Amino acid sequence: MTHVLVVGGAGYIGSHTCLDLSEKGFTPVVFDNFSRGHREFVRWGPAEEGDIRDAAALDAVFARYRPAAVVHFAALIEVGESVKDPLAFYENNVAGTVSLLQAMGRAGCERLVFSSTCATYGDPVAVPMDENHPQVPLNPYGHSKLMVERVLRDLSAHSSLRSVILRYFNAAGADDETRIGERHDPETHAIPLAIEAALGRRARFKVFGSDYDTPDGTCVRDYIHVMDLADAHSRAVGYLIEGGESTALNLGTGDGTSVRELLGAIEKRSGRPFPIEEEGRRPGDAPMLVADNAAARRVLGWMPRRDLSNIIDTAWAWHTSSNVGSPDQTSQEVA
């Protein structure tokens, strides 16, 4: 039985990765402090409650399961929160990851897959963006991820640790069977917010900026299905087990969708027009983020298999299922 330690595995992308790892014959062991994750999302292996800043808790889990690799999702992820409280992000995302890496060192575990983000690139100087695009983050969240990338590059050069850094573009969609799905609290992501507006759970959808230098004036993003992301993580684990070298890879589809196009697609799927309001720009938003995914295709033999309509179908199915729970209402209250 090959155990993979999935740190932050009770969260959105981590839980879908556990599903994919188990389908590929691994046993995912979730290590999570449940600060943002959900106990009912841990379904494909054991759950261990603990914090990555707690060395003793980490040592106990490494001793118990002797994982072949670690997949590390645990982080604070909300850009707005990072601007309000940068130190919380450096403590959790940077110091927490250093603590995890130290525990891996003590346990002799030398393979890590790390969740990074296109937010490390900042404002695009070329679209689509490949992995050599300059990395100039626009906020503390992006900086915290870039700092960990730096640490991992140093460890790859000067220790026996090997890592695959995965830079996701916009994760979206849900498990086909609606067992798990996207549940952030508070929710800030465009697709769940628009679906909740279509369902009448929020009063309206606010478009953050319609004066960008993009075809329709709204921001363009590369939405990638969470199960495509999950598949890439399982492949990255296999790649490291087979002796692959440290690398950093973009995970996106290569297709851009504007906020307006996204809202049109969600209205079409739901059959329910919903109120849309134009707001000012949200600080820290880049106008256009689209991936060049050639490296991930080449190195992992990966390719995205699902398109925007599958993303919206599975997200819609999740939000209309009984498993969705009760979404937080603080970011766009029902009037």
Ligand SMILES: NC(=O)c1ccc[n+]([C@@H]2O[C@H](COP(=O)([O-])OP(=O)(O)OC[C@H]3O[C@@H](n4cnc5c(N)ncnc54)[C@H](O)[C@@H]3O)[C@@H](O)[C@H]2O)c1
């Ligand atoms: N959602 C996206 O679109 C997106 C895009 C790019 C990158 N990412 C990255 O992917 C990762 C997962 O994102 P997500 O959307 O699944 O977030 P999420 O909040 O749903 O999951 C994060 C999980 O980590 C856990 N966690 C946080 N701090 C911890 C700590 N100190 N110790 C133990 N567990 C801790 C939380 O409880 C939660 O279960 C994050 O690292 C995020 O930065 C996400």
Ligand SMILES: O=c1ccn([C@@H]2O[C@H](COP(=O)(O)OP(=O)(O)O[C@H]3O[C@H](CO)[C@H](O)[C@H](O)[C@H]3O)[C@@H](O)[C@H]2O)c(=O)[nH]1
């Ligand atoms: O209520 C909303 C929410 C979002 N948007 C727009 O929709 C697009 C997508 O926004 P999301 O918040 O869904 O996603 P981001 O591109 O901001 O976020 C992505 O990049 C972030 C860093 O910038 C984090 O990594 C985050 O986890 C990841 O989903 C953006 O242009 C945003 O301005 C709106 O118009 N209204």
